[in-house]
Amino acid sequence: MFRKITSLTSFFSFIVLIITSVVLYIVPQGRVAYWADWTLLGLSKEQWNDIHICTGVLFIIISILHIWLNWKPILAYLKKKAGEANFTSPAFFISLIITLFVTFGALAGLPPMKQVLRFSQDFKAMGEAKFGIPPYGHAELSPLQIFCKRLGLDLEQAVTSIKKEGIELESTKKTIKSIADKAGLTPKEIHEIILKDQPDKKKSLKKTPATPNNEVQSHSPGAGIGRMSLEEYCAKFNLNLDTALNILREKGVVVDKDTPIKEIAKSLGLSSPRAIGELLNP
Template sequence: MYSLRRFISLCIGFSFLVMSYTGIILFLSPKGRVANWTNWEILGLDKTHYTHLHVTFMVLFLVGMLFHIYLNWNALINYLMNKSREFSLFTKEFLLALGLNLLFLFGTLYYWVPFEQFLDFQDEIKASWEKKADQAPYGHAELSSLEEFSQRTNSNVITIMSQLNAHQIQGATLTKSIAQIAKENGKSPAQIFDIINTKPQPQSSSSGGGYGKLTLKEASIQQAFELEKALQIIHEKGFNATENSTLKECAEALHVKPIELLELLKTIQTKESK
């Protein structure tokens, strides 16, 4: 026969175990900004997953407890009876349980010993993650688009795109967030940040395959990008180029290297084809 009491008790037990596990993980986990920046995970789940699991199983636990109280109401009432079998809130067990819960309540709120030491221990654990991880340039930088990121860090957006292309980062556009680009390439936002900040290798005057001498029209044919779109982008960056302008002229006007400008323009064809 199906037993509702047994079913409810097992639901409460399972949800309690999951809540306890996720609670311990969240206790030990880094702060959100560090977890998001470094793609912190345990057993393939990130901090957001553990938070969602903790909350949903808390709901299951609470609903189960309500049914448990309903099914065991008579037994609970018996706990509130004295030796004379009279109802009384002031049994020794009731007062002890109430006192213990009040101790945890006020001890936590007012940082009594040993609650203060316990909470400090948690802060130390979370701070230790920050020491190990590379710091984001500003709060929740992973949510910024590449364009916003370049503005807030005073970086050259063309150089950023060049660096990402040089490291074969796929699907990077100025409007995508760092977190989105990182996810699509199986990396953390911190790794994308490291790529952006990688110093370009020094090049000789002959390096770059002679691209600087190419006109935009020649480069568009050779590298298969859309000429009109390239002219529009360069114009938006502040230089009125024509199809006969060389990559070197455009690059110097935009304060970047010809190869970096070319890498940016090559992304046009990629973005348009997706």
Template structure:
């Protein structure tokens, strides 16, 4: 067997796998969405695709280093000038260096078309969040039933009863939603839906809730105001007074990004204005 051929073929095959996993990870939903909805592609979860990408990526790098070793003479030839003297900064090397630097700095400064590539991938993630739904809070699937019930204002006893009536095996309220989901072959989201009828409805409070609802950042300002019965023009004016520029068709998240702040800060500003309006 030829070691040189093995190295070259390994580099080629590992490149193909890395290329495939790169595309999948480019379009995969955000972690919070993927874990909540138990997102899978061809039977593999986000974590499993990520693990394959990392390990095969290491194989690709290793085979690439060996490939360079076995092809060192041709590479040195590429670095020779017309006088056949080794010169690192040949025209070809400079072109490769400029091209690489262009991608690095273009991405860093967020200029098109590099920013377009990033935003295009983000559109897949936003679409997935809309399709699969977002958890009530970050990594809710890791919360025990007891903790989750407290966070979501769920009657624990009734919630446990509903889970068992739905046919889910739950030995203890110390089990996390993820553990229940794995034991019963469902997603954490489905576990939540099974016990959602146990949510205790409190009296409708005036103003916005203290914490934004899941997915609020993906709502346009107009839709957000409609949902909470707010005047969009007055909200835009209040944001402007606070130094935040906005448009009705921009999402809360986009408004935050455009003003170099977070979506939660934009929400707090809107909530503050709504509270002041209710007091008047």
């Protein structure tokens, strides 16, 4: 009975882990998911992550029990004959090599791990394009008065704009998320409401060119720059790819269009991927 419960629990928790892994693989970046109040099947990214972590812990515990209950069969795989451990069999080495290849290949950016990670990044980039990027990290957790102060917005006008939409606002100390939740909106939609009656701010936002330096100012807590390939980076900031490659070669760094910005920054000894902007767009 105990053995059967262990096996079935291991199986079911493994199924749940597969589902949550797929969801977390395609979910937008945290800052985007929280800003747009992203959900899938009614669950937020945080809830999917909680399920993944707790089920993962369950799977680890059950796996340990499963190994303990099946220790003799496992040892049989590693033995050539009774009493002699077989750590030189083809099966042992092939299994070990596959595991190490995937583990270290992910760190080194080797195919197909590189393509798997890039595919996930593409999904997350689609999320950014669809839901937008918050003005700064966890902006949704800022009280309205702090939010307006950080963005240089008129607080009184922001309050007027919110109330004009029929949204109840008890205090400017309420966070953007709490205001949005009460109104049945997303933090992004509250931001758009606030901007409606602040034409000067809207105009300045539209006129601001998309350059690496502007990106740092408006999205300084990380806009995924490090994960972009050089080609994606140049396309985003209207830079010439060939010129960028030549500049990097002059600095002694030989890369290609698919090299991630964080790797280029590391090769140049830069403290942050964002510093690439000053180099490629002086």
